[in-house]
Amino acid sequence: MMQRYAVAFGAGCAAAFLFAVSAEASPLAMALAYLAPLPIMIATIGWGVDAGAIAAAASVAGLTLIAEPLSGMLYAASVAVPAWLIAAFAATPVARYLPARFSSLPQYPSIGAIVTLAAIVGMLGAAGVLTTVIVVYHGYAEGAQAVAQGIAAMAADAFDDAGDGAAAKAFADSMVRIGPAAIAGSTLLMLCINLYAAARSVQLSHRLKRPWLDLPTSFRLPAALGGVMIVCVAATWALPAPASQYVSIVAGGLGAAFAFQGLAVAHALSRGLKLRTLMLVALYACCFVRAKYTLPVLALLGVVDAFTRLRVRAAVLPTPRPNLQK
Numbered sequence: 001m002m003q004r005y006a007v008a009f010g011a012g013c014a015a016a017f018l019f020a021v022s023a024e025a026s027p028l029a030m031a032l033a034y035l036a037p038l039p040i041m042i043a044t045i046g047w048g049v050d051a052g053a054i055a056a057a058a059s060v061a062g063l064t065l066i067a068e069p070l071s072g073m074l075y076a077a078s079v080a081v082p083a084w085l086i087a088a089f090a091a092t093p094v095a096r097y098l099p100a101r102f103s104s105l106p107q108y109p110s111i112g113a114i115v116t117l118a119a120i121v122g123m124l125g126a127a128g129v130l131t132t133v134i135v136v137y138h139g140y141a142e143g144a145q146a147v148a149q150g151i152a153a154m155a156a157d158a159f160d161d162a163g164d165g166a167a168a169k170a171f172a173d174s175m176v177r178i179g180p181a182a183i184a185g186s187t188l189l190m191l192c193i194n195l196y197a198a199a200r201s202v203q204l205s206h207r208l209k210r211p212w213l214d215l216p217t218s219f220r221l222p223a224a225l226g227g228v229m230i231v232c233v234a235a236t237w238a239l240p241a242p243a244s245q246y247v248s249i250v251a252g253g254l255g256a257a258f259a260f261q262g263l264a265v266a267h268a269l270s271r272g273l274k275l276r277t278l279m280l281v282a283l284y285a286c287c288f289v290r291a292k293y294t295l296p297v298l299a300l301l302g303v304v305d306a307f308t309r310l311r312v313r314a315a316v317l318p319t320p321r322p323n324l325q326k
Contacts, residue, residue, distance in 0.1 A: 008052070010039075012055040012057065015056075015083075016058075016063040018039070035194065036075075036083075037079055037190065038198055041083050041086070041087040042198045044087035044091060045199055046198075046202040047207070052087055060072050078125060082125070082191060083191065091209065094108070111213060112219060115192060115219070115257050118187075118257075122188040122256070123249050126253070127180075129183055130249070140241055152171070155168045155172060156168045178248075178252075181248040181251060181252025181253075182252060183249075186256075188257060216267035221261050223306040225258075228250065229251055229254035230303070232248070232250045258298075259296075260302070262301035265310055269311065
């Protein structure tokens with residue numbers, strides 16, 4: 001028992017440290033801060049929901065003492081609580097607590113349900129940020145202008161504008177426009193990547209209680225969410241601000257979720273191909289280098305799969321066999 005609490009406390013301290021180094025504003029520090037949910041998720045999945053809660057509480061308390069109460073509150077809302085919530089949902093046998101008529105459901109939440117919850121968390125976080133800006137600056141237009149000016153001032157050194165700052169201003173305006181959707185999508189990305197890494201780590205230590213599923217074939221989102229995403233994308237262009245910004249949050253969160261499903265489709269359909277590894281490496285490279293174009297295509301592929309079930313149809317096709325002749 002004491003070992004579990006010691007692990008939880010240590011995980012909380014590690015999570016607080018990873019988030020605290022983001023104050024350095026260097027690429028390495030930002031990369032480490034991105035992994036702040038990982039210790040909390042490992043404690044939750046490997047040592048129990050209560051251990052994860054202790055880790056989250058210890059990290060919030062530690063960061064509050066190291067930095068300031070405002071930083072602790074921000075960390076709790078953006079990292080600690082979402083990390084514990086997603087990991088606890090993934091590790092809890094929810095079917096055990098459902099009525100008897102739902103006995104046919106899987107014991108643990110599906111991968112699609114976990115990603116959907118992560119998308120909802122990201123949407124709520126982005127909506128909270130947008131609402132805070134509107135309230136603090138007494139209106140969306142005033143808040144957008146103030147945020148854009150701040151971004152333009154920070155980005156001015158990165159642009160050669162001959163002193164007029166036009167490129168920096170254009171960059172800031174675009175960041176304000178896509179910012180809420182980007183926050184929702186990036187939060188989903190952070191939570192899902194850290195959850196995968198945490199589950200793999202716990203599996204390697206033989207403490208993972210739920211079965212490990214084949215992600216390319218088991219990850220599925222409901223087609224209804226695809227319809228919601230399509231409607232929200234259209235509404236983003238049709239509605240005035242700030243309503244369009246709130247709708248874009250839903251589109252961004254669901255778009256990131258369906259981009260993950262698009263990756264699952266690519267993994268599943270490429271099985272058996274001789275150049276599969278090279279193709280997947282190129283695909284992930286495009287996701288990093290040309291995310292503006294690659295991620296929407298993957299999201300569209302994920303939506304198409306939700307409606308047409310491409311992976312089910314591919315299962316009846318003969319698998320290409322590698323040519324063993326030299």
